[in-house]
Amino acid sequence: MLGVRLYLAQRLSAFILAPLVLVHLGVMIYAIQGGLDASEILSRTRGSLWWAAMYGLFVAAVSVHAAIGLRVIAHEHLKLGGTGLNLFTWGIGLLLLAMGGRAVIAVTL
Amino acid sequence: MISNLESYPVSKTKENIDVSIWRGDATGGDFVLYVVPQEDSQTILDVVYYVQRHLDPKLSYRYACRVGMCGSCAMMVNGKPRWTCRTHVQTVLDGNTVTIEPLRNLPVIKDLACDMSEFFDKWREAEAVFHPTKTRDDEIEPISPDSAKRQAAAAAIECINCAVCYAACDVVEKNPKYLGPAALNRAWTLFNDVRDGGQRARLRAVAGDAGCHNCHSQQGCSTYCPNDLNPTLSIAGLKRATARAALKGEI
Secondary structure, eight states: OOOHHHHHHHHHHHHHHHHHHHHHHHHHHHTTTTOOOOHHHHHHHHHHHHHHHHHHHHHHHHHHHHEEEEEEOOOOHHHHOOHHHHEEEHHHHHHHHHHHHHHHHHHHH | OOOOOOSOOEEEEEEEEEEEEEEEETTTTEEEEEEEEOOOOOOOOOOOOOHHIOOTTTOOOOOOOSSSSSSOOOEEEEEEEEEEEGBBBHHOOOOTEEEEEETSSOOOETTEOOOHHOOOOOOOTTTTOOOOOOOSSSSOOOOTTTHHHHHHHHHOOOOOOOOOOHHHHHHHHHHHSOOHHHHHHHHHHHHHHHOOSSSHHHHHTTSSSTGGGOOOOOHHHHHOOOOOOOOHHHHHHHHHHHHHHHHOOOO
């Protein structure tokens, strides 16, 4: 029943992502009013548990959601299957998690 | 003696149509051009019939009822899947030409006749068969036409097995193991049949690797279904049902 589990994981990650994307876009548009440079952004995000939690959750949800979506494309268009398809899915998910996690740590720690 | 011939539709135009029909078999083939006289109220099946009777008796195709009930005569017409017995030439003519091919996503036997085996095998794979819970000696179970389950089943029940939806489905094209809209639509009607005793097996079958979760909701099936059914909606229902069953640990 892998198909059902992947379906649920993708719907759940989309459910998490929808409000987070809106918060991300809203804050971005609001914050750059009147100009904002990198040091000003970092001064607000560093040490903030709230921003770390929000973008940490964002990255985790993206990693799950994108990996499952790309899995379908790889299966249908690249004809990947079996172990190769599972390795591809985990690879994409872990890559996004590592890259996103690194960015979150750099901006909030 | 009074002739009733005057009541028959008579051609007012008698112009010709250029008809390109795919000829070949599983090893390959190509289009062959035929010129067919145009008639009033002429269907695509009439055109194919004319070619076979008057121009090339070796043309192979499949039909039975000619009135949109049996689901035998579906073909690709100008690139779109259609039931040819109920498709008027006038509604699909591209200028003065029409192309007719065998249904997409199914292996060709010869010319316009496809091998429907995999299409119907998938109905069994989807557990799209009735699992009775009573015998002929039991009382007939009353089913209220107003019940939500009966209404859900009724909305999807009028499938004629023509495989138009199967030919319209891009997921079937990319993933040949996918059960396809017709089998899943039928599974949905049985899922809503309160008399059926095979629900867990059915949910397991449609939740497998080739099952309902492969559907991208592109709605090609719903767009081309000649009976205006909505298999995409049925598949969405199966997705919800399997998700609920998985969360409850039932499948």
